[in-house]
Amino acid sequence: MLRYILNRLVGLVVVMFIVATIVFVILRITPGDPAAVMLGPQATQQDIAALRTQLGLDQSILTQYVTWLGHLARGDLGQSIFLNKPVLTVLADRAEPTFWLTLMSLAIATAIALPVGILSAVKRGTALDQSVQGFSMFTSSVPSFWLGLLLMEFFSVKLGWLPVAGYGGPGASIGERLSHLILPAVVLGLVNSALITRFIRASMLDVLRDDYVRTARAKGLTETRVILRHGVRNALIPILTVLGLTAALLVSGAVVTETVFGLPGVGSLVVSAVLRRDYPVIQGALLVIAAIYVLINLVIDLLYLLVDPRVRY
Amino acid sequence: MHDTMQTQSERDVVLSVQGLKTWFHSRDGVAKSVDGVTFDLARGETLAIVGESGSGKSVTSLSIMGLLAKPAGRIEAGKILLRDRKGQEHDLAQASAATMRRIRGAEIAMIFQEPMTSLNPLYTVGDQIAEAIVQHEGGTKAAALRRAQALLERVEIPAAARRVNEYPHQMSGGMRQRVMIALALACNPSVLIADEPTTALDVTVQAQILDLLRRLQAESGMSILFVTHNLGVVAEIAHRVVVMYAGRVVEDAGVNDLFDRPTHPYTQGLLSCIPTAALLASRQRLAPIPGNVPSVTALPAGCTFAPRCPLASAQCTAAVPELIPVRPAHHARCIKVLASADAEVSHA
Amino acid sequence: MAIASSPSVVSGSSSDRWQILRLLVTRKTVLISLIVLIVLVGAAALAPWIAPFDPYKLSIMNRLKAPGSLHWFGTDDFGRDVFSRVIYGGRLSLTVGFMVVVLSSALGILLGLVAGFFRGADKVVSRLIDAMMAFPDILLAISLVAALGPSLSNVIIALGIVYAPRLARIVRASTLVIRELPFVEAARALGVPTRRIVTVHVLRNLMSPLLVQGTFTFAYAILAEAGLSFLGVGVSPDIPTWGTMINGGQQYMGTADWIMVFPGIAIVLAVMSLQLVGDGLRDVLDPRLRKEL
Numbered sequence: 033m034l035r036y037i038l039n040r041l042v043g044l045v046v047v048m049f050i051v052a053t054i055v056f057v058i059l060r061i062t063p064g065d066p067a068a069v070m071l072g073p074q075a076t077q078q079d080i081a082a083l084r085t086q087l088g089l090d091q092s093i094l095t096q097y098v099t100w101l102g103h104l105a106r107g108d109l110g111q112s113i114f115l116n117k118p119v120l121t122v123l124a125d126r127a128e129p130t131f132w133l134t135l136m137s138l139a140i141a142t143a144i145a146l147p148v149g150i151l152s153a154v155k156r157g158t159a160l161d162q163s164v165q166g167f168s169m170f171t172s173s174v175p176s177f178w179l180g181l182l183l184m185e186f187f188s189v190k191l192g193w194l195p196v197a198g199y200g201g202p203g204a205s206i207g208e209r210l211s212h213l214i215l216p217a218v219v220l221g222l223v224n225s226a227l228i229t230r231f232i233r234a235s236m237l238d239v240l241r242d243d244y245v246r247t248a249r250a251k252g253l254t255e256t257r258v259i260l261r262h263g264v265r266n267a268l269i270p271i272l273t274v275l276g277l278t279a280a281l282l283v284s285g286a287v288v289t290e291t292v293f294g295l296p297g298v299g300s301l302v303v304s305a306v307l308r309r310d311y312p313v314i315q316g317a318l319l320v321i322a323a324i325y326v327l328i329n330l331v332i333d334l335l336y337l338l339v340d341p342r343v344r345y
Numbered sequence: 346m347h348d349t350m351q352t353q354s355e356r357d358v359v360l361s362v363q364g365l366k367t368w369f370h371s372r373d374g375v376a377k378s379v380d381g382v383t384f385d386l387a388r389g390e391t392l393a394i395v396g397e398s399g400s401g402k403s404v405t406s407l408s409i410m411g412l413l414a415k416p417a418g419r420i421e422a423g424k425i426l427l428r429d430r431k432g433q434e435h436d437l438a439q440a441s442a443a444t445m446r447r448i449r450g451a452e453i454a455m456i457f458q459e460p461m462t463s464l465n466p467l468y469t470v471g472d473q474i475a476e477a478i479v480q481h482e483g484g485t486k487a488a489a490l491r492r493a494q495a496l497l498e499r500v501e502i503p504a505a506a507r508r509v510n511e512y513p514h515q516m517s518g519g520m521r522q523r524v525m526i527a528l529a530l531a532c533n534p535s536v537l538i539a540d541e542p543t544t545a546l547d548v549t550v551q552a553q554i555l556d557l558l559r560r561l562q563a564e565s566g567m568s569i570l571f572v573t574h575n576l577g578v579v580a581e582i583a584h585r586v587v588v589m590y591a592g593r594v595v596e597d598a599g600v601n602d603l604f605d606r607p608t609h610p611y612t613q614g615l616l617s618c619i620p621t622a623a624l625l626a627s628r629q630r631l632a633p634i635p636g637n638v639p640s641v642t643a644l645p646a647g648c649t650f651a652p653r654c655p656l657a658s659a660q661c662t663a664a665v666p667e668l669i670p671v672r673p674a675h676h677a678r679c680i681k682v683l684a685s686a687d688a689e690v691s692h693a
Numbered sequence: 694m695a696i697a698s699s700p701s702v703v704s705g706s707s708s709d710r711w712q713i714l715r716l717l718v719t720r721k722t723v724l725i726s727l728i729v730l731i732v733l734v735g736a737a738a739l740a741p742w743i744a745p746f747d748p749y750k751l752s753i754m755n756r757l758k759a760p761g762s763l764h765w766f767g768t769d770d771f772g773r774d775v776f777s778r779v780i781y782g783g784r785l786s787l788t789v790g791f792m793v794v795v796l797s798s799a800l801g802i803l804l805g806l807v808a809g810f811f812r813g814a815d816k817v818v819s820r821l822i823d824a825m826m827a828f829p830d831i832l833l834a835i836s837l838v839a840a841l842g843p844s845l846s847n848v849i850i851a852l853g854i855v856y857a858p859r860l861a862r863i864v865r866a867s868t869l870v871i872r873e874l875p876f877v878e879a880a881r882a883l884g885v886p887t888r889r890i891v892t893v894h895v896l897r898n899l900m901s902p903l904l905v906q907g908t909f910t911f912a913y914a915i916l917a918e919a920g921l922s923f924l925g926v927g928v929s930p931d932i933p934t935w936g937t938m939i940n941g942g943q944q945y946m947g948t949a950d951w952i953m954v955f956p957g958i959a960i961v962l963a964v965m966s967l968q969l970v971g972d973g974l975r976d977v978l979d980p981r982l983r984k985e986l
């Protein structure tokens with residue numbers, strides 16, 4: 033078991049290393065002079081030269097790479113060009129809305145997917161199953177931003193039940209914050225529930241075919257017990273993997289959803305950074321988000337230890 | 346044809362299958378896996394159902410347990426009469442889902458072919474046995490676990506106290522099959538259906554399991570319905586044998602009778618496929634039965650064995666032969682035995 | 694994201710074709726989806742001939758007209774006919790989607806083959822794939838487009854890179870399996886150069902998973918491009934793609950909904966049909982899943 037954990041940790045370090053390299057590479061493949069691009073057509077030659085020195089762009093690629101890794105090791109993600117604050121601070125400031133949004137959407141997506149997926153597997157082939165699959169298909173085909181706009185128009189503008197945008201001012205109550213998060217969380221959760229539903233259904237179907245389910249029935253257990261204790265419990269294991277994947281989708285989706293609903297989170301930060309060409313911020317955000325995703329998967333791998341005795345012994 | 350079990354009182358029949366037909370409906374047609382099967386199982390007796398793959402023997406046992414894959418599989422006709430421990434008679438073919446659930450595990454138990462996958466990997470062995478006990482007889486889990494441990498000892502699993510808290514993947518195939526047997530015996534059923542329980546095991550382990558089953562039967566008077574394709578196993582464990590081919594019983598007899606005087610051409614063919622010392626000495630070739638088992642969706646008319654039978658004639662394909670008594674407690678579904686049978690019966 | 698299954702090592706693409714035909718006949722949803730797709734693609738291809746108006750033509754007098762008999766989908770804030778713009782938008786969005794499939798397949802096959810063949814390269818490529826899949830799709834796409842500069846071709850390149858790793862994984866798995874097949878070992882023992890044999894075999898077996906994965910990638914690419922364009926980090930806003938149109942229609946939410954609604958419906962139709970067809974293909978072409986039918 034210890035070996036399992038160690039393996040995962042080593043894998044994590046390696047992947048993060050490669051991630052850092054990829055981030056480095058991506059922002060260096062800009063055709064032309066990055067500094068000039070960052071400052072825009074209005075900049076003077078002096079400004080461009082100054083920025084180049086500041087960012088260390090005048091040194092060789094290898095030196096830049098090494099310096100970059102050195103900074104990362106110290107937790108220094110650089111300085112935002114537009115906000116004049118350390119990137120890490122900027123990210124920390126904007127982390128909260130994204131965190132709650134992702135958590136709430138995951139909860140909503142799972143709350144939808146779990147009963148729906150199990151039901152459609154148990155009632156396989158019936159009209160219920162087919163309509164569920166159809167609904168799933170539909171929700172995963174809808175662009176989240178479009179759905180967000182439509183819901184916003186209906187609930188916020190026409191009905192006025194929920195606030196239109198934003199996150200509430202500083203010091204806003206939890207209730208107010210929640211009211212800002214509900215619509216985006218519903219949108220994100222709904223659109224991403226399809227994957228989980230499909231996975232749960234497939235996993236349940238697989239498990240229901242397994243021999244030990246037949247044994248459970250042969251023992252004379254009630255059908256409910258068979259499905260819950262023997263079916264679902266076993267089906268949940270691979271579903272842990274899907275949750276990991278979905279977390280990534282949700283972070284992705286957060287980018288768009290935050291922009292639509294004006295939430296001051298990391299997602300909308302990335303978008304504005306891209307539009308403003310604030311490269312240090314883009315780099316920092318990419319790294320942090322990738323790190324979070326890799327960590328989530330590590331946690332899920334560790335959860336497998338808890339859930340599956342075959343891994344433990 | 347008998348309708349109730351009263352006439353069997355001399356034999357104390359516990360399970361009586363009469364004219365069972367189980368068909369599978371699919372887009373490609375109707376598969377008549379079991380097409381009119383009749384046999385009786387007496388108390389304390391081991392009845393072996395022998396046949397190749399596709400003969401319908403497994404489907405028969407699943408039909409009795411009510412474990413057919415819905416919605417495709419259905420009992421089309423026939424009765425499955427069970428006398429429970431209170432002496433009450435039930436027709437399992439017509440029983441409600443709730444009744445079946447009460448009967449499964451408590452009156453009739455089943456063990457399956459693949460011990461490696463038949464136990465839930467997420468629960469301990471003790472938990473799974475205790476689950477059955479609590480379901481049928483109530484009581485606390487602690488008491489059930491104690492009984493589970495006793496059961497593990499009964500099936501000769503060493504260090505039962507430790508094993509009861511172990512997970513299936515920590516045990517070998519043979520041991521898992523013993524656990525399955527313990528599980529089946531948990532509520533003292535009067536009938537045990539064993540569907541090829543030794544097929545996936547090594548030969549030495551196979552012998553141990555058969556020994557175990559014989560001993561358990563002697564101790565409790567339990568009846569065993571043993572489904573297999575292995576005639577060697579049949580010789581070891583069965584009192585009576587039913588031979589199935591393409592969904593029908595083609596011969597039923599006592600075990601000694603079957604091996605000494607096989608009557609149906611199919612049975613004779615099966616027996617001649619087994620290498621024996623005599624055969625070896627005579628340096629003759631093994632004689633396999635020519636042809637293939639017919640597909641269950643396209644059964645030949647009349648006698649289903651006719652296309653492969655050395656004795657076949659035009660009469661054979663005209664109509665499905667009846668089960669003809671050849672001698673006491675020995676029937677064969679073949680019109681060719683009539684001539685010799687008449688002679689024998691008149692002598693008896 | 695659809696989890697593509699491991700490739701079937703069963704050959705026989707001609708029987709696959711029969712299966713596909715049988716699928717179309719028996720599953721009505723797949724048939725309908727295919728028809729919808731053909732209509733969309735056809736409309737896109739024939740855009741210059743069927744669009745009733747010039748999608749770029751400004752007409753301030755006609756701005757913000759509700760859908761009616763003349764302008765079926767109404768007009769936008771510049772008086773441009775929304776229906777024509779949706780058709781032309783389809784042209785661009787569908788082309789982008791298709792090109793992304795082509796690019797990601799090419800990259801994925803290349804990476805996968807290299808990883809499958811060369812043990813040394815495999816270690817690097819596998820980790821590379823893992824790392825690339827550590828980034829959420831949109832983020833990676835946004836960064837790539839940010840780096841390369843916003844344009845239609847850069848969006849295609851970016852998305853092609855984003856979706857390549859998934860395919861590379863499948864190709865790699867397939868290559869590894871086929872390499873160890875007995876007939877390859879036999880050929881190797883005879884001194885026959887095995888690389889070409891394995892490549893040909895791998896590619897033949899890849900037809901089915903590629904087709905299935907390609908349909909889904911097409912769907913995701915359409916959604917991704919729309920998202921990028923909506924955010925303003927993809928295609929430039931004056932080019933009519935479905936995404937830019939929704940972006941443009943945002944401010945008229947509540948007053949001129951039609952600008953935003955119709956492109957969205959088009960996206961849903963295209964993506965849903967693609968996914969349904971992909972599902973159907975997968976059911977038919979993956980023998981493991983055939984049981985579930």
